[in-house]
Amino acid sequence: MKRGLKSSASEIRREILLLARLNGGRLTDEAITGRFGKIDSVASVLADLLKKGIAKLDVQENRRVYLFDDLQAGLLLNICPNCGNYYPVRDEIENCPVCGSDVKMHRSALAKAGKSKTIDGGHDTGVS
Numbered sequence: 001m002k003r004g005l006k007s008s009a010s011e012i013r014r015e016i017l018l019l020a021r022l023n024g025g026r027l028t029d030e031a032i033t034g035r036f037g038k039i040d041s042v043a044s045v046l047a048d049l050l051k052k053g054i055a056k057l058d059v060q061e062n063r064r065v066y067l068f069d070d071l072q073a074g075l076l077l078n079i080c081p082n083c084g085n086y087y088p089v090r091d092e093i094e095n096c097p098v099c100g101s102d103v104k105m106h107r108s109a110l111a112k113a114g115k116s117k118t119i120d121g122g123h124d125t126g127v128s
C-alpha cells in the first residue's frame with residue numbers, strides 16, 4: 001500500500017518548519033535545496049506554506065528567501081503528539097488540524113515545561 005505523497009509532504013513540511021525555526025524564521029532557497037535536493041514535493045509544500053500565509057517569499061540579494069513570521073517572532077509552535085504536525089500556539093485550537101487528535105492537554109503540558117525557559121529577542125510591537 002502506498003501512502004506516498006501525503007505522508008512525505010507532511011514530513012517535508014515538518015522538516016522545513018524545523019529548519020526555519022533553527023534559522024530564526026528565515027530560509028534561503030539554497031538551504032532548502034541543500035537539505036532536500038530539487039524535488040517536486042518540496043516545491044509544492046513551499047507553495048502550500050506560501051498560500052496559507054505561513055511563509056512569505058522575499059528576494060534578497062537575488063536569492064529567494066522564505067520568511068516565517070511566526071518563527072521569527074519567537075512564537076512557539078506546538079507539535080501534535082500524534083502526527084507531528086506543527087501549528088502556532090496562538091491558534092487556540094483543541095484538535096490537531098491534520099489528524100484531529102486532542103492537543104489541548106499536550107499544550108498545557110508544554111506550557112508548564114516551557115516556564116523555565118525565557119524567550120529572548122524582540123517583542124513584536126503591535127501589528128497582528
Ligand SMILES: [Zn+2]
Nearest residue numbers: 080083096099
Ligand atoms: Zn495531528
